[in-house]
Amino acid sequence: MATTRKTRPIPLLALFIAWLVPGAGHVYLGRTLRGLVIFVTISATFWAGMAVGGVMTVDSQNERWWFVAEMFTGIHGLVAWHQSKSFTDRLAAEKGPVENLDEWNALLNSEGVYLPYPTENVARAYAGVAGLLNLLCVFDAVILSIMGVTGEPGARRKQPAEEGAP
Template sequence: MTVAREGDKTARAIGAGLLTWILPGAGHLWLGHRGLALVFFAAISLPYGVGMALGGLLDSANPRTNPWLCLAEVGVGGYTIPAYVASQSLERRVLQEVGLRAPPDQAFRDDYGRYMEARAKYMSFYPESDVAQIYLATAGLLNLLAILDAISRAQTGGLPTYHRELLAAQREGGT
């Protein structure tokens, strides 16, 4: 009986974590925390959307041009996977525009120049590119916190990630 209950908890934790990875707040909504679901959804989707709008799809979810940013964004898989697919499609469109099959090496100056010129209208430059990267990376990392919180709430029956602090504060306050 206890083993079955532990199994249920694990399944709920995996489900909540996975749902949060796909859509910020979805795991909390599934667990019945509607208010927190709304907070997580808004506080993670907003910076992600702003970052993507400032950085542009082409480079913001492109592991070839910015692998570390992509890695940080993987925290919000439900947004980053479609963005990656769209980014690759846009990259192919740029290559078609200049009649190339793959991004050229910088050594081939003519091809590289034409390629970068075609690419430029979809690219973000300083200062927007800096702000975009900070927003996107922060959104991805914040969703990791949201995933941990959803897992914690699924395992403890509604207590947050840092529930030990919360319980200690309540004991000190006598509540």
């Protein structure tokens, strides 16, 4: 059963670790099983999107709203952003400045990393939805820490009137 401990969890700490590593906020609150389920679900969803779309799935220049959603996955989004940024910086250094988006897309296509229409939507949807799901989990961890609730929730106890019922 969930309990209230004498030293209350720190909401800002719960917020930060829940964002940084999906599920870690719940582990911090003593809800290890829930934290593990959150971690596996968010991670699998995000990296499935990355597997579909590749290095250009997380694109801070051309897909800003998706980028914001992807950054809610914490360390996963940061690692993918670093990969994308490293790749684009290397490409820009090798090929020189690009005038417009069409030239950039042609350059990406020549490197084999351009995301065509249906693929980019699926990839970014998976990665972005993973971030938005983690945002909900962050809110849950923060609210639980504000309430001082820790530990795994217990099984529902029978009321005295229910004990005699078949």
